[in-house]
Amino acid sequence: MPSVYIKTYGCQMNERDSEAVAAQLVAKGYTLAASEYVADVVLLNTCSVRDNAELKAINKMENIAGDIRKHRPNVVLGFLGCMAQSRGQELIDRLPDVDLVVGTQKFHRTADYLDDIFAGRRSKIVDTAEEQGSEGTIREHLVNGNAKVKSVTAFVSIMQGCNQYCTFCIVPYTRGEERSRSIADVVAECRQLVGQGVREITLLGQIVTSYGKRGGFQSGRAELPLGSSIGDAQPRIPTANGTSPFVQLIEAVHEIEGLDRIRFTAPHPKGYGDDLVAAYARLPKLVESAHLPVQSGSDRVLKLMHRGYTRARFLEIIRKLRAARPGIGLTSDIIVGFPGETEADFSETLSLCREVEFDNAYLFKYSPRKDTPAAAMPDQIAGDLIEERHARLLATINAIGKRKYDAFVGRQTQILVEGPSRKNSARMTGRTRCNKIVLFDGAERHRGQLLEVKITRTGSFTLYGDPAIVNL
Ligand code: 5AD
8 A cells, every 4th residue: 555744834733734644644544754755645734823834834845856757757746735726726726746635624535536546536635625524534543543652632523613714824725614523522532542552632613712612514414424414403502601612622531540641732722711720620521721812912013913802801811720720821812013013012922921921922923814803904924023023032031931831840740651752763752731841861651650750950941850859
């Protein structure tokens, strides 16, 4: 059988989609290749959230077409995911070496399409159609199957799509309307993973806090066989005693015996109702860590972005979370240079970061995206000004982050050991409950263990643990 190499760009949802495609291909007999240079099929799972991400994937495909295909003309080339969805046939028109373009609701069809291409039934395939029930198709994992070692952590996709329509964001157009899987279906998948040795699960979706909120055709019944359509509208998951569907899902996953930790990403700040804050206080497996994308500290910009919260509301959520779980790890996403952002608006972002003291924040230079309202807004910010503000904000975030990380030195903390460090395989890597990476001189037998380590020093957004107090 042919071998496949999948390269993933972008977010954790994309990583998860690639894993599901790989698992589906392995189940059909394909093998996984170590690199694009030895693979019979090269698939790029793409990201559209900023122009850079699209360019990277296009350049990569150009190089592969010019280099690898010249020596091995039968290699099959494909684009998957968000850019495949937004550009479709245009990608083949631009790069005629590409054989396959598979959109975000069709990942599960990849194996069939490759079969068609290898059997000579079809040569060029583009499928970017919507498919009802597609939210239930990202379910296969590579936990123990193809991987040589057991996975300690796993990602579980609970929903697809986004209805928030932030004015800067392309995701509603590439991922479609919000559609959620059923609680029973998600729990069954988590249970199976825990049965295979997984100790920590991250619930994934574009906006997980909106889980189960949409009714109608959007909440497809996951029990339906693939390819069948949903004839009747599905009810949304009702709020029960003030508990949102998302918190109901966390509660249900929390029941699974053998599971130690629950995380989720990405939430929307407006989804942090009192029920979710309370869940942090009462559900011990829900780790004290939250990624809260604030995007800007200026109310004026937040409104233009269509974020649905104010600076004051955001700060109130942070206060409540810290009251519910002191020491909670807090990270964020921030966009620099949104159209019309003044020096005063930017100062509000700087001051919000100083006030909150995020453990870390991911900074993004605003990138106009096709067909989004912000791309047509007046007062687009010049590149050099964006660069300058980005550098100032980065220095602030790094200084605060360093202080927060340094404060761990001398403390004892629990980590879940995930495996050898990618950069230095002599070291093991684990994660604190508050989502900080800890490196320590451990051994393979520590994989999957919850260990208490003493933090001895810090690196850049990394902690080093002392193996001396670890029961080696
Ligand atoms: N330009 C820059 N950053 C963006 N993001 C989303 N869209 C854009 C854009 N057009 C950022 C947001 C989001 C993160 C995943 O990517 O900060 O939270």
